[in-house]
Amino acid sequence: MNPVHDDLHLIRSFQAGDESAFEELVRRYQRQVANIIYLTMGDRADIEDLSQEAFLRVYKSLNRFEFDSSFYSWLYRIVVNLCIDEFRRRKIRRTLSLDFFSEDRLEKEQKSADLNTGLDEVLGNEKKNVVRQALDKLSPDHKTALILREYNDLSYADIADVLKITPQAVKSRIFRARAELRELLKDYFKERL
Amino acid sequence: MSHETIQRELSAFADGELSALETEEIRSHVAACKDCRRAVDEYRLLRAEVRASAVRELPTNFASNIARTARLQSDPQAVWQGANVFARRLVLALTVVVFFVVSVGSLDSTESQVVIEPGFSGVSVDSTAQKTLLRGEVSEDDIMLAVIER
Numbered sequence: 130m131n132p133v134h135d136d137l138h139l140i141r142s143f144q145a146g147d148e149s150a151f152e153e154l155v156r157r158y159q160r161q162v163a164n165i166i167y168l169t170m171g172d173r174a175d176i177e178d179l180s181q182e183a184f185l186r187v188y189k190s191l192n193r194f195e196f197d198s199s200f201y202s203w204l205y206r207i208v209v210n211l212c213i214d215e216f217r218r219r220k221i222r223r224t225l226s227l228d229f230f231s232e233d234r235l236e237k238e239q240k241s242a243d244l245n246t247g248l249d250e251v252l253g254n255e256k257k258n259v260v261r262q263a264l265d266k267l268s269p270d271h272k273t274a275l276i277l278r279e280y281n282d283l284s285y286a287d288i289a290d291v292l293k294i295t296p297q298a299v300k301s302r303i304f305r306a307r308a309e310l311r312e313l314l315k316d317y318f319k320e321r322l
Numbered sequence: 323m324s325h326e327t328i329q330r331e332l333s334a335f336a337d338g339e340l341s342a343l344e345t346e347e348i349r350s351h352v353a354a355c356k357d358c359r360r361a362v363d364e365y366r367l368l369r370a371e372v373r374a375s376a377v378r379e380l381p382t383n384f385a386s387n388i389a390r391t392a393r394l395q396s397d398p399q400a401v402w403q404g405a406n407v408f409a410r411r412l413v414l415a416l417t418v419v420v421f422f423v424v425s426v427g428s429l430d431s432t433e434s435q436v437v438i439e440p441g442f443s444g445v446s447v448d449s450t451a452q453k454t455l456l457r458g459e460v461s462e463d464d465i466m467l468a469v470i471e472r
Contacts, residue, residue, distance in 0.1 A: 152389035159385050162374040176377065188392035193410050260371040278337060279372040285339050304333040311364055318364050 132157075136200035144189055151191065155184050158201065161281055162208050168276045169212040171265040179215065183208045198290060205281065205291045209273045216269050263313040271306035278303055325355065332358060335364040343364060 136157070142150035159180065166179045186207050194203065194207060264272060277283045285296040285303075292299065311318070323331070323344075328351050335348045352358045367443050381387075 148389070148393060151392065152385055155388050156385040158440075159380060159388070160377075163380055163384075165376050168375070175381075180384075181391060183387045185392050185395060222373060234384065244459070245349075258371075258375045260368070261375045264372070276372070280376055281367045282418065285334075293368065300334050300339065304330065307365060307368065308331050310368060311361070314364075314368070316407070318367065322360065322363055 133199050137196060140191060140194050140200060151188060158204055164280055165205065165208050165276055166212060168264060168280060169272055170215065173260065179211060183211050200211040202287060202290045205277065211274065211290060213269050259317050260314065263310050266313060267306050267309060271302050274299055274302035328358060329361065332361050333365060336362050
């Protein structure tokens, strides 16, 4: 059966009271959701909490799913909106914190971050990836469009549906994201190509 | 199309998002233009790297944990349905033990209210009395008699 039709069949089962259909949907999309979150937020620590939050939102709304779009577009929209909300929350928190931070406090935080980075390197938990770091420098709008294309393999029309923008805007965002990355990764590409 | 226009379209070209006509025009330009070929190669490498930097493994119980949490949040009473048999038995056993300990404790405190009259042993029927009993200084009958008299 076509995976999209299969999704719709699972949603109908869930709406009819079959709870196991939800778990099957989670199993089917958990990796895609986890990676949108990881690639957008840039931190493995966010994966579990935000994935859970995204799927909880799905669970709460699935009974109202109206079958006018594909499940994955609807799901990815929830995930992307969640990531963007989280970005905003963190930005506000960071701005508020900076207002009150003394230089001494900032210095201590930096030392602690350096220590953690060193620990990560020793443990090999979080391999520093030059492309990953470059992705983190993109704006959330550009980054999400690019990730949906590069990782999730969505067409511009599907990305437009997820982000609620026109396909032309998707094309522009992806082009700009790539142009920025080409500039950031100039040396990296020089070594590899 | 000019070289500049084509450069702006290369990203969509690499994604296969252009019309057949545009695709053909750009393909022949790329074949002849080193800069544009390099740009397309960089887009391809970038895609490979983004995919490679994705998370490979997730916890095996990832989906079931999320499904369980969703059920619990929507229906807190489902906590008992979600708990496994061992956990349920453990909680039941602990409840019985706690109930037993509390019951014995309250019986013990009731008994300690019973005081053996001075002149007989002068102590309550508590641990001290039990020790006295064990040492053989008073008999069980003596204690029972004191309780009945009281």
